[in-house]
Amino acid sequence: MIGDRPDDSDDVGGNGSGSADGPAREPRPMIERLGLAGVAAVLAALFGAVGLAAWSGGEPFLAVMGGIGCLMTAWVGGMTLFRG
Secondary structure (H helix, E strand, O other): OOOOOOOHHHOOOOOOOOOOOOOOOOOOOHHHHHHHHHHHHHHHHHHHHHHHHHHHOOOHHHHHHHHHHHHHHHHHHHHHHHHO
């Protein structure tokens, strides 16, 4: 029924076991982590450039949104690199 909570057999996005203490995941290889962090660094630089351009153009809301996007992307890139 719509709005019902899925049971363990409908484990959406999980490992299929239906339990929270399933098998531990293996970290990504270092080359993959470096590649993903590099992509995140490029995107963070683009968000930062948008923020700086918006600030210099007199659009403070867009500048703040670009800055937030830059920080969030850099954070996720760092988590990918260091946590795996």
